Amino acid sequence: MADCCDHPHDKKSAQDDHHGHHHPSAPCGPAPTPLSELPAPEAVAGGMRTSIRILQMDCPTEEALIRQALGHLPSVKGMEFNLMQRVLTVVHAPEALDTVLEAVRSLGFQPEVLTAGQPVMAAVAPPKPWWPLAVAGAAAIAAEAASWRGLPEWLTAALALLAVVSCGLTTYRKGWVALRHGNLNINALMSIAVTGALLLRQWPEAAMVMVLFTVAELIEAKSLDRARDAIAGLMKLAPETATVQQADGTWRDTAAAEVTLGSLVRVKPGERIGLDGTIVQGRSTVNQAPITGESLPVDKGPGDAVFAGTVNASGAFDYRVTAAANNTTLARIIHAVEEAQGAKAPTQRFVDQFARVYTPVVFAMALLVAVVPPLLMDGNWHDWIYKALVLLVIACPCALVISTPVTIVSGLAAAARHGLLIKGGVYLEEGRKLVWLALDKTGTITHGQPVQTDFEPLAEVGAALCRRLAASLAGRS
Numbered sequence: 237m238a239d240c241c242d243h244p245h246d247k248k249s250a251q252d253d254h255h256g257h258h259h260p261s262a263p264c265g266p267a268p269t270p271l272s273e274l275p276a277p278e279a280v281a282g283g284m285r286t287s288i289r290i291l292q293m294d295c296p297t298e299e300a301l302i303r304q305a306l307g308h309l310p311s312v313k314g315m316e317f318n319l320m321q322r323v324l325t326v327v328h329a330p331e332a333l334d335t336v337l338e339a340v341r342s343l344g345f346q347p348e349v350l351t352a353g354q355p356v357m358a359a360v361a362p363p364k365p366w367w368p369l370a371v372a373g374a375a376a377i378a379a380e381a382a383s384w385r386g387l388p389e390w391l392t393a394a395l396a397l398l399a400v401v402s403c404g405l406t407t408y409r410k411g412w413v414a415l416r417h418g419n420l421n422i423n424a425l426m427s428i429a430v431t432g433a434l435l436l437r438q439w440p441e442a443a444m445v446m447v448l449f450t451v452a453e454l455i456e457a458k459s460l461d462r463a464r465d466a467i468a469g470l471m472k473l474a475p476e477t478a479t480v481q482q483a484d485g486t487w488r489d490t491a492a493a494e495v496t497l498g499s500l501v502r503v504k505p506g507e508r509i510g511l512d513g514t515i516v517q518g519r520s521t522v523n524q525a526p527i528t529g530e531s532l533p534v535d536k537g538p539g540d541a542v543f544a545g546t547v548n549a550s551g552a553f554d555y556r557v558t559a560a561a562n563n564t565t566l567a568r569i570i571h572a573v574e575e576a577q578g579a580k581a582p583t584q585r586f587v588d589q590f591a592r593v594y595t596p597v598v599f600a601m602a603l604l605v606a607v608v609p610p611l612l613m614d615g616n617w618h619d620w621i622y623k624a625l626v627l628l629v630i631a632c633p634c635a636l637v638i639s640t641p642v643t644i645v646s647g648l649a650a651a652a653r654h655g656l657l658i659k660g661g662v663y664l665e666e667g668r669k670l671v672w673l674a675l676d677k678t679g680t681i682t683h684g685q686p687v688q689t690d691f692e693p694l695a696e697v698g699a700a701l702c703r704r705l706a707a708s709l710a711g712r713s
Contacts, residue, residue, distance in 0.1 A: 283313055286333060287350040288324045290340065295319070295456055297410075297421050298345070304419055305339050312336060319645070320464050323350070344413050369450055372403035376443035383440045396439035400430060403450040420595050422449075425628060432625045436618060445629065462649050470570050473526050473545035474561075478510035479503070481554075492544075493561045501555055503548045511544050511557045512564045518553025522546050527565055582665060602628040 292298065299317045302324065306312045311332030316325040324347075328336055333349070340347040379395035411427030414420070426449050433442035480490040481500040492510040495501065500516070503509055509522070521533035524546035533549045536542060542555055544564040561567065606624035609615030644661035651658050658664050691702045 280327060283311075283327055283329045284333065285325060285327050286336070288326065288337070288340070289348045289350055290322055290324055290345050291348075292345045293317075293319065293322050293324065295453070297423065298343075300421060301343055301414060301417065301419055302340060302345070305343055305417060306336060309335060309339060320467055343417070344409065368402045369447070369454065372399040372443075372447050372450065375399035375402065376440070376447045379443045380440040389437070389439075392439045393437070396434070396443035399443035400434070400446050404430065404446040407446065407449065407453075420599055425595075425599070429625050429629045432621060432628075436622055436625070438622065462646070465649075467570065470566070473508070474564070474566050475508045475510045495557055495561065497557055497560060499557045501557060502552065503542075503555065504552050505548060505550055507548050509542050509544055509546050509548060509555075511561060512559040513542055513555035513557045515540050515542060515553050515555045518551055520551035520553050521549045523549050527569070582662065598631045599628065601631070 290298075290302070293302065296319070299319060303315060303317075306315060306326065309328075309332070311329040312326060313329075314327040317323075318325075324340075326336055337347050337349070375395045376399040379392050379399065382392040382395060407423050407430075408427050410423035411421075411425075414424040415427075426445070430442045430446050433439075433445065474492065476492055477489045478492050478495055479487050479502045480495055481502070482488055487502055495511055501511060501513060503520075505520070515536055515538050517538065519535070519537045522536050522542060523533045524530055524543055526545050527543045536553070541558075543566065544559075544561075545566040559565075602624040605627055606621045609620045610617045644664060647664050648658055648661070651664075688703075688706055691699075691706065693699060693702050
């Protein structure tokens with residue numbers, strides 16, 4: 237992992253992290269505010285900062301549309317997008333919140349201002365039914381078959397229209413919103429291309445383009461859902477309650493978020509540790525693989541540090557809390573993963589700048605191809621409009637624009653599921669420049685379970701005796 241500061245538990249793992257080791261460390265700087273505890277609108281330099289949940293914002297296309305709509309408002313000073321949690325954070329003039337919300341609503345979205353302590357992880361967009369896409373796919377294939385077999389055109393047209401209506405109404409709605417706001421995004425271009433194909437009576441082509449585009453959007457949404465699941469899995473590592481000693485000496489289960497610094501917490505065998513702290517009494521072994529990557533349990537005693545999200549394997553112990561729930565090592569890891577997807581990698585920045593110029597150029601070229609030959613060279617309107625639509629679909633970089641951030645988010649999420657914390661697409665891309673990679677701890681490239689692979693008998697010792705000797709050496713390990 238790159239760009240880290242020292243890990244709380246030792247200096248050595250800080251060096252490991254710097255050289256690409258997978259043991260996550262706490263990001264430097266002040267305690268982050270996890271998305272599960274977003275503040276209410278608060279005053280900051282330049283105005284107010286407000287967090288807004290937008291359930292319909294689940295891909296870079298919607299982000300670009302919102303960024304363009306709000307970027308024109310003089311009262312908006314800054315924006316931060318978190319596609320993982322569908323949250324937009326806006327810095328705006330104190331009196332401009334209603335204007336910001338109205339601008340978001342004009343795009344067809346339903347914004348919701350988040351209040352202090354309101355849970356965000358529970359915000360899940362309602363699942364979309366699968367059957368419209370299945371109907372559309374079957375109708376598109378049937379339209380292709382009907383056209384190929386030379387069946388009546390009305391049948392091919394009906395099947396194509398059924399496919400487009402079944403899966404394309406959302407694309408048409410988004411495309412119309414984008415065109416109204418002067419944004420030639422992929423929804424607008426697909427809407428234009430499919431409409432043109434229908435007007436030219438290219439029924440199978442129109443149906444198949446819309447179905448394939450819908451399938452591509454579904455794949456993109458699923459990749460982001462997997463990334464959200466990875467974040468949710470990290471959040472579930474820490475228990476919601478801890479057994480805390482009260483002023484009268486009794487012990488009581490208390491919400492982890494309410495436990496103060498310096499409190500004494502008791503952990504029983506088999507329990508997950510709820511907060512970071514230092515052991516003051518008792519001994520045990522702790523499985524801290526989720527935090528440090530150690531594949532084998534670590535012996536702990538008085539004076540040793542323990543981390544939220546790790547598991548007490550054997551004995552009971554008491555520890556003194558050294559970090560609040562929103563400032564534990566685990567909370568910092570979660571915050572780092574959430575922030576990682578918001579940092580654009582160099583390739584993504586280049587593609588965004590490239591598409592901002594290239595897309596309008598392609599659209600203008602397609603318009604010229606459709607109009608100039610029929611007007612100046614006595615070309616056939618039908619043929620040249622068809623060629624313009626082909627140019628529009630093939631030459632536009634929309635697939636590249638969408639695939640780049642989705643690929644990065646998918647890579648970060650896949651790494652997180654395997655215990656690798658990568659702090660953004662910048663470092664994900666830098667991996668291609670690695671020449672040497674040093675890994676030192678058991679479990680990094682192994683399973684932490686030693687297995688005999690082969691042996692070399694010496695002198696007259698038989699194979700059976702070799703196996704017995706090897707087994708005896710590891711018998712009490």
